[in-house]
Amino acid sequence: MIRNNTPYFHAIQILEDNCTGCTACVRVCPTEAIRVRNRKADIDPYRCVDCGNCMDVCEFHAIIPSSDPLDIIHNFKYKVVIISSSFFGQFTEDISYAAAKQAVLELGFDEVAEEAMVTDFMISIIRDYIRVNRDKRPILGSNCPAVVRLIQVKYPSLLPNLLHQEAPMSILTRYLRDKIAREQKLKDEEIGIFLIVPCVAHVTAVHQPEGAYKHLQDGAFSAGMIYGRVREILKEIQNHPVDIDTYPQGLTWALSGVQADLVDTDDIRALSVNGVENVMDILSRVEDHYLDQYDYIVLRTCTNGCVGGCLNVENPFVAMSRIKKMSKEGTNKEIHVEELEKLYAQGEFIVSPLAPRPIMELDKDIKKAIQKMKRINEFLTMLPGLNCSACGSPTCYALAEDIVQGKASIDDCLVLRRGNPDLDEDE
Amino acid sequence: MRVCAAVKSNLMSEYRYVAEGFEDAVQHFEELKPEAEVKLQFAIPEKDFNTAGKGSFELKNMLKRLGVDSVVLRRIAVASYEAEINVAAHSKGGIMYSTVYENLIHVCFEDQGPGIADIEQAMTPGFSTADDLVRELGFGAGLGLPNIKKNSDAMSLVSAAGSSTKLEFLIYFA
Numbered sequence: 001m002i003r004n005n006t007p008y009f010h011a012i013q014i015l016e017d018n019c020t021g022c023t024a025c026v027r028v029c030p031t032e033a034i035r036v037r038n039r040k041a042d043i044d045p046y047r048c049v050d051c052g053n054c055m056d057v058c059e060f061h062a063i064i065p066s067s068d069p070l071d072i073i074h075n076f077k078y079k080v081v082i083i084s085s086s087f088f089g090q091f092t093e094d095i096s097y098a099a100a101k102q103a104v105l106e107l108g109f110d111e112v113a114e115e116a117m118v119t120d121f122m123i124s125i126i127r128d129y130i131r132v133n134r135d136k137r138p139i140l141g142s143n144c145p146a147v148v149r150l151i152q153v154k155y156p157s158l159l160p161n162l163l164h165q166e167a168p169m170s171i172l173t174r175y176l177r178d179k180i181a182r183e184q185k186l187k188d189e190e191i192g193i194f195l196i197v198p199c200v201a202h203v204t205a206v207h208q209p210e211g212a213y214k215h216l217q218d219g220a221f222s223a224g225m226i227y228g229r230v231r232e233i234l235k236e237i238q239n240h241p242v243d244i245d246t247y248p249q250g251l252t253w254a255l256s257g258v259q260a261d262l263v264d265t266d267d268i269r270a271l272s273v274n275g276v277e278n279v280m281d282i283l284s285r286v287e288d289h290y291l292d293q294y295d296y297i298v299l300r301t302c303t304n305g306c307v308g309g310c311l312n313v314e315n316p317f318v319a320m321s322r323i324k325k326m327s328k329e330g331t332n333k334e335i336h337v338e339e340l341e342k343l344y345a346q347g348e349f350i351v352s353p354l355a356p357r358p359i360m361e362l363d364k365d366i367k368k369a370i371q372k373m374k375r376i377n378e379f380l381t382m383l384p385g386l387n388c389s390a391c392g393s394p395t396c397y398a399l400a401e402d403i404v405q406g407k408a409s410i411d412d413c414l415v416l417r418r419g420n421p422d423l424d425e426d427e
Numbered sequence: 428m429r430v431c432a433a434v435k436s437n438l439m440s441e442y443r444y445v446a447e448g449f450e451d452a453v454q455h456f457e458e459l460k461p462e463a464e465v466k467l468q469f470a471i472p473e474k475d476f477n478t479a480g481k482g483s484f485e486l487k488n489m490l491k492r493l494g495v496d497s498v499v500l501r502r503i504a505v506a507s508y509e510a511e512i513n514v515a516a517h518s519k520g521g522i523m524y525s526t527v528y529e530n531l532i533h534v535c536f537e538d539q540g541p542g543i544a545d546i547e548q549a550m551t552p553g554f555s556t557a558d559d560l561v562r563e564l565g566f567g568a569g570l571g572l573p574n575i576k577k578n579s580d581a582m583s584l585v586s587a588a589g590s591s592t593k594l595e596f597l598i599y600f601a
Contacts, residue, residue, distance in 0.1 A: 037516060157497030284484060287501055288508045361494030366600060369493045370464045377465065 006044040011066045011220075011412070012055065016040050018062035021344035023389040025054035025063060030276045031153055031359060035402070036392035046167070047359045049149035050201040051276050052310035065200045065311055068219035073108055076192025077216065078184055080111045080167050080176055085119070086198045086254035086306040087223050087320030088326065095234060097326055098244045099390070103233040104196070104226065104342060105244075114174060115168045116250025121337050122168045123262050125344060127292065129163055130268055130295050136161050138271070138291055140283075141259070141298040144165045146201035146212055148354065155283045156356030166212070166349045169195055174348055176338055184387045194219045196226050198309025199302060211351035222311040245333035248326045255320050256305030260298045268295045274308070276301040291296050364404070376400045383413055390414040442546045442584040449580045453597060458533070465489070467525040469512045471536075474560065479515035482523040483507035486534070493527065495600050502578040503598050505533055509571045510536050510594055516561040518592065531580075535595040543586040550576065550584075 014261035033047030036052060039247060041062065043054075055063045073079045087421065088097050105112040130139050142148050142163045149157050166174070173193050180191050197203055197220045206220040252258040260272035271294045273282045279299045285291050302308030308316035343349065350390040362376075363369040379400035386396065393399040402408035411417065445453050467489060487504045495503070507525070514521040514536050521538030523535030543549050551571040576582050581594035586592035 154491075157501050284487070287487065288483070288504045289501070290508065356497075358491070358494070360488070360491040362492050363494065366494055370527060370529065373465050373489070373492060373527075 003360070008047050008048070008056060009204060009208045010043065010050055011200040011207070012043065012048065012050065012052075012322075013064050013066050014043065015043055015062050015064060016027070018060045020060055020062070020394070022055045022060070023392060024059065026389050026392065026394050028053040028057045029394065030150070031084060032394050032398055034394075035407070036389075037408075039252055042250045046357065047153060048203045049146050049153060050081060050199075051146045051150075052200050053276065054363050055200070055310050065203070066221060067200075067203045067222040067225065068194075070107065070221060072219050073192055073194060077190040078111075078180060078186055078192065079109045080113060080180065080191065080193045081105075081107075081109045081196060081221075082113045082172055082176075082193065082217075084169065084198050084202070084223065084254070084273070084306060085115045085251045086309060086312060086323075087196055087226070087317060088251055089254060089323040090223065090227050090312055090314045091305050091322075093322065093325075097248065097330075097407075099237065099241065101246065102237055102242055103230040105231050106237060107226070107229055109194075110181070111176075112244075113172055114250065115172065115253060116247035116332070117335050118172050118175075118340065119167045119247075119250040119253040119259075120332070121340050122171065122253075123169075123259075125165055126163060126263050126296065127265070129165055130263075138286060138294040138297045139163050140286070141296065142351070143259075143298070144197070144201065144300045144302075144306075145205035146276075146301040147299045149201070149357075150276075150279065150358040151283065152210075152354055153359045154280070155287060156255050156358055158283060158286055159354050159356060161286070162354065164211070164351045164353065165365075166351055170209070170212070170216050171340070171343075171349050174214065175343060177215075178343070179339065184223060188215065192218045194221060195270065195426050196221050197221055198223045200310060201301070202309075203311075211354050212349075213350070213352060222275045223309065224311050224313050227313050245345070247332045248328075248330040249254060249332045251323045252327050254306040254323060256298070256300050258305075260296070263296050263298075268291065270296040270298065272298045274300045274305050275303055320361065320421055336341060362401070372404050375404045379403050379410065382416070384415040386415060388415065431593075439587045439590070440546050442550055443582070444576055444579070445581045446579070449599070452599065453581045456597070461528050463526045464529060465527040467527075469511075469525075471511055471519065471521050471523055471538075473515065473520040475515060479512055480508060482525075483511050485600040486523075486525050489525075489527070490532070499598065499600055503505060505536075506575045506578040506596055506598065509574050510534070510596075513571045513594075514538050516557060521591075528601065531596050531599045532597050532599055533595065535593065537593050540589065540591050541585070542588050542590040542592055544588040546586060573585055573588055 003378050019040050021036045025041055026034045026036055031047045031049055033044045035042055056352050088100055091100050139159045195206060203220040206217045209216055218380040256274035257272045260270035264270040273279055279301055304316040304320050307319040362372040391399050393402050399408055403410055486507055490500050511523055518538035519540050521536055524535045526533045548554050550572050580599050582596040583595045
C-alpha cells in the first residue's frame with residue numbers, strides 16, 4: 001500500500017516490474033495524480049482520491065488493489081463482518097442470497113451483518129440533517145469516500161455542504177461495538193469488526209477514516225477475494241441450509257439513483273449522479289450555485305453506484321439487474337432501531353469537519369502563484385499541444401506545470417526532441 | 428473602467444456600481460492602471476449552450492491554481508457564469524476577457540448586439556427578455572444581471588438598443 005512518507009494512505013499499489021510506462025493510467029486519472037518518470041508510473045499520494053480508474057485501465061496488471069488478508073480476523077476473540085450492499089449482486093442466480101450470506105459467516109466469523117440492515121434508518125438521518133441544515137444547499141452525500149476526497153482536493157469550497165454523519169457501515173459498526181461489548185462482556189480490543197467492500201476507496205477509508213471521532217473497523221476485505229472463498233464454501237454447505245435474515249430492499253443502496261429516490265419527498269428534492277466525470281461536472285455546477293434548487297445530491301464515482309466498484313467481479317449493469325430482482329422477491333427482516341436512535345440522539349454518528357487538501361494551487365503565496373502561471377504559459381507556447389502524454393504528464397499544460405514546479409524538464413517532450421537532432425535519443 | 432473604456436454617445440446608456448467600501452480601491456485601480464499579470468480569452472458563440480460556461484469553467488480552474496480564497500472563487504464563478512450565459516442567450520455572440528492583477532480579477536464581456544434598450548429595467552430582479560428556447564433550457568429567470576452585481580465589488584454595463592453591450596466587473600481577492 002502506498003505510504004511514501006506522506007500522511008496519506010492509499011489502497012493502490014504499483015508493481016514496477018509489470019509497468020511498461022504506457023501512460024494509460026496517466027490519461028484517466030481525474031486528479032492528474034499519476035506521472036510516468038523513467039518509464040514507471042508513480043502516484044502522487046496528495047492528489048490520489050482512490051477512484052480506481054487507473055487499475056481498471058491498466059492492461060499489464062501493474063496497478064493492483066491492496067486490501068487486508070482474511071487471516072487478520074484471528075487476532076480478535078469475537079469476529080464480525082459487515083457486508084456492503086453491492087456484494088450479493090455478484091452471484092449468479094442459481095446461488096441464493098441466504099446461501100451466499102451463510103457462506104460468508106462460515107469463513108470464520110461469529111456474526112454477520114449487512115449495510116442493507118440500516119439503510120432505512122440512514123434515510124431518516126439524511127432527511128433530518130437536510131431539514132436541520134437549511135442554510136446549506138445542496139447537501140452533498142458523503143457515502144462514497146472517493147467523492148469526499150475529490151471534494152477535499154478539487155472543490156474545497158464545498159466541504160461545508162457535505163453530510164456530516166457517518167455512512168451506514170460505520171453507523172452499524174458503532175452500534176455493534178456497543179452491543180457486543182455489553183452482551184458478550186468483551187473489551188473493545190477483543191472485538192474485530194471487518195468490512196467486505198466493493199472498491200479501494202472504502203479500503204482506504206477503513207485504514208484512514210476522514211472525520212471519524214471513534215475507533216471504527218479493523219480491516220477491509222475485497223469483495224472479489226471474498227467472492228472466490230465463498231464459492232468454494234457454497235459447495236460444502238449446499239446440503240445444510242440454515243435460517244438467516246436477509247434485507248433485499250436494503251441492497252438497493254448499492255444502486256445509484258435509489259438513495260436519492262428514497263430521500264426525495266414533499267419538502268426535499270434530491271438528485272443522483274454516478275461516474276467520476278459526471279460527479280466532477282456536477283460539483284463544478286454546485287460551485288457556481290447553479291444547483292441550489294436541490295436539497296440533496298447523492299454522488300458516486302463508479303458506474304451505477306457501488307455495484308460499479310473496482311473490486312467487484314460482476315458487470316455493474318448485470319449486478320444492478322440482479323439486486324433489483326432480489327428486492328422484488330423478498331422483504332427486509334425488521335430490525336430494532338431504538339438503540340440506533342439513542343446513539344444518533346447522543347450525536348455518536350457525527351463526523352468532524354474535514355480539512356481541505358487543495359492540490360491545484362501553484363503556490364501558497366498568490367503573487368508567486370501568478371509568476372508561476374506566467375512561466376507555465378510561456379512553456380505552453382513552446383510545447384506542441386498534442387496532449388499525447390508521451391512525456392509522462394497527462395497534458396501539455398500539466399507538463400508545463402511540472403516544469404515550473406521543478407518536477408520535469410522541457411526535454412521530457414518527445415515531440416520536441418524528435419525535431420531537435422542535438423538532443424540524445426536516450427539519457 | 429480602464430481596460431474596456433466605454434464608448435460615450437447620446438444613445439449609449441451606462442450603469443455603474445461600486446460596492447460600499449470599495450470606492451477608493453476601484454478609483455485607485457483605475458488611476459494607477461497596473462500591468463496585467465495573466466490574461467484569458469474565450470469566444471462565446473450565439474445560442475451555443477453546449478459550450479457556454481466553458482470560459483467561466485477555465486477561469487475557475489485558473490483561479491484555483493492561483494490559490495484564490497474559496498469564498499471569493501465562488502463569487503467570481505457565479506458572476507462570470509451568469510454573464511457568459513447572458514451573452515450566449517441574449518446576444519449575437521461575443522468574447523469574454525479575463526485579466527488577473529496582483530490583487531483582483533477584471534472580467535469583461537463584449538458582444539455583437541443587439542444591445543439593451545433599458546438598462547435600469549434589465550437590472551431589475553425578475554425582468555427578462557429571454558425567448559422560449561432559452562427558457563426551455565432553464566435560463567431566463569431575470570436574475571442574471573442582479574446576481575452579477577451582488578457578487579461583484581464593482582460593475583459597469585454600457586449598452587444601447589441596436590448596438591453592442593459591454594459588461595465588466597471587478598472582484599478583489601481579499
